[in-house]
Amino acid sequence: MTAGQIALLLGxxxxxxxxxxxxxxxxxxxxxxxxVFWGSLAGHTTLAVIALWYSMVPAAxxxxxxxxxxxxxxYGMLAGGIVGALVAWIFFFxxxxxx
Numbered sequence: 001m002t003a004g005q006i007a008l009l010l011g012x013x014x015x016x017x018x019x020x021x022x023x024x025x026x027x028x029x030x031x032x033x034x035x036v037f038w039g040s041l042a043g044h045t046t047l048a049v050i051a052l053w054y055s056m057v058p059a060a061x062x063x064x065x066x067x068x069x070x071x072x073x074x075y076g077m078l079a080g081g082i083v084g085a086l087v088a089w090i091f092f093f094x095x096x097x098x099x
Contacts, residue, residue, distance in 0.1 A: 008075075036085045036088050039091075051073050
């Protein structure tokens with residue numbers, strides 16, 4: 001199994017499972033956990049839609065240097081969840097420092 005396949009499986013099953021678990025226990029968590037949860041959910045959902053869109057492109061239109069499609073398909077959902085969580089975490093502490 002390649003690294004791309006592992007990232008695809010993690011993005012397809014592990015990230016939604018972690019979000020489901022985190023969302024179930026969200027009521028009793030700190031405010032920053034809420035930010036990270038919603039950021040991760042938004043990032044994962046956005047990149048999942050982009051990955052689905054790229055997967056519907058007909059094979060005749062694929063090129064040998066089509067790296068964006070490969071990244072979106074294999075790493076997109078995993079990266080979306082992680083990047084969304086990091087961006088939300090940064091914005092939470094940036095907003096908190098302003099107060």
